[in-house]
Every structure is written in C-alpha cells, then in structure tokens.
Amino acid sequence: MSNDEILTEFARLVQEITGINAAQVTADKSFTNDLDVDSLSMVEVATAAEDRFGIAIPDDALKNLKTVGDAVDFIAKAGVAA
C-alpha cells in the first residue's frame, strides 16, 4: 500500500468514527488542534486502524501521533501488507 492509499483508507476510518469529513483529514492536520479529535476518539481510531491494517499501535506510540501524517507514516513503517 502506498502512503496515499493508506491516507485514503485512514481518512475513511476517521470519518466513520468521528463524523469528520474524510476530505478534511489531510497529512498536515493536527488531531487535537485542527480536527478536534479527543484522546478517546484517538484510541478508537487506533483500534480501528489496527484492525484494518493488521498492525499494532501501542499506547506509547499513539501518544506521539500528533498529525494525520504521523499516523500514516507510522502505519506505513509498521509494515502494512498490500
């Protein structure tokens, strides 16, 4: 999966969980400051991403995912299968 494909899929998950339009979910957006995603929604997004991409996002890593781009990079590095 390319980073663009991961972003598209990740944005879809964010929309499903928070109701934020997927088009708003772009790499430069901060979860808390721009998208108003709180800590509990972040946990839900992480859980959904773990399922969807078959990866693990431990709490320590989750704390460091400040922007959508951080999350996409993390998912890519965690070794998403095609």
Place this chain on the structure above:
Amino acid sequence: MTSGARIVAFGEHRPPRVVGNDDLPAALGTDDAWIQSRTGIRSRRIAGPDESVVSMSADAAGKALAGAGIDPADVDLVLLATCSMPTQVPGGAAQVASALGARSAGAFDINAACAGFCYGLSAAADAVRAGTARTVVVVGSEKLSDWMDWTDRRSAILFGDGAGAAVVQAASKPSIGPVVWGSDGTLSSLIDIPAGGKLNLDGPAVFRWATTSLGDIARRACTAAGITPADLDLVVPHQANLRIITALARSLGATNAVVADDIVDTGNTSAASIPLALARMTADGRARPGDRALLLGFGAGMTWAGLVIEVP
C-alpha cells in the same frame, strides 16, 4: 431438569439525591463540558447516609417481587452482585434476604465488579434449570461513593449509586440465553480498591480494552443465542461511559436496536447499571415484552459476561 429460565420482573432503587456535574466538589477541578463530552454523564445519584448496599438491594428486589406478585417467602436463592459492601465479611446477600422476608432462601454475594449482574443472572438461570431453586432474586447494588477518592477527577466524575433487581423463575420456553464469559487477571491493576483504600482507575487502558474487546464478546453472545446482532431489539451494555457504549453499538452493527443510555443521568453504577437500565426501559416502554436484549457486563478483574434475554 426444567427446560428453561426466564426473568419475570425488574425492580430498581435510585437514591433521591441528584448530583449534577456542576455540583461535584470544586476541588476536583473538572467541568460540565469536559465530563459530558468524554463520558456522556450529566448527573448521577449519590446515596445518603440512610441508604446502604443492603437497603437499596432490598428496596429494588422488593419492588421486583411485588411487581411479579411473588411472595418473598417463596424465594429460594438471593444473589447479590456488588463490589462496594462496607464490610469484607459478612457479605450482604443474607441481610437482603432477611429484609425481603425470604426466610428459606440461600444467599451469597458475587464480586465480579461491573460484570456481576450478568454473572448472577447466568448463575440464577442455571440454578433454576438444574432444579436447585425455583425462584431466584438477582440484585446488582453499589454504593461506590463510599470508595471514591473525591480528589481524583479521573475517577470520581464517573460513578454513581443505586440498585437494580430481577426475579428469575422456571419457564417452558427458555428466555435467558447461554452466557459468554471470560476473564483476564493480568489486567487486575486496571481498576482496584485496595483494602482500606479508595478506587483506582486506569481510564485510558480500560477504554482501550473495552473498545478493542467488547464487539467480539457481544457477537459471540448473539451467536450463542442463535441470532445475529441485527435481530436485537435492545443493547444494554454496562453503563461505563457513553463513548464506550457508542463505540460498541457502531462495531456491533445492531442496526435495529435501541441502545441503553441510562448513564446520562445515573453515572456508572457498576453491578447495578444493567438492571437499572432494564428496569427503566421496561417501565417507560422502550423495552417491550418479547424484545430480545443483549446484556453485556465488564469490569474490574478484568471480568466480562454477555447474554441475550427476552424482556418480560
């Protein structure tokens, strides 16, 4: 062996004292908007000095028996699910039985924290099916306000007091489905009350556990009952946090079901939350006779138990 067991009535006790988010101690340093957005809670009931785990249980169970027209003397077994008794020993179930006038009943407590009512209901159904008892009273009752650290905003905002009860009897048609239960003692530190201490809660870890695990447990409880989530009329999860409830409803796909939201003005009442929600929903008509309801308890231990029942 009788062929099945069913719930014949519910009863509840809600302490009269309402504590809104703005009425919480100022020292907590919290606010209404934060609490509502993170938990869905607007207010909770807090028991007064004259309301105990036992007295609230007896009130709720007495109402359930009266509602079903059952003589308390005919009760064979009283199961009290609680984790907030003021005494380590004795448990409260015998005092509840005596207060009810259930003179020939066996009685014991179940400490499976917020999952306790579902464990109790399953044990009651088994006792009835096996013929050990014909009429069982199952109560979930908590006075967790006694065990709160009222300086800890991460926990004190969540909890409330109250009691809910159900009466279980034999039935030709089984109306209490097979239980799907489990536990994970490696997570025992997530929620605890040490001897002589106050409640500790690792909220983020519990939230993560719940949003990861509950969907699968719920689906397995439906499968065990021979139905799919779309067949459910009601979803009544433990009222821990509205955000957990909403996440569960989304992941379960119970598209035709009414989802219990009793937490909004009740708070998290641990073992009491499921019977309190059921009692209210039965009284206000959201739960109708014959409706299929998924009950799903989970909490300290960790322990969990889910089962599908038919509403009386």
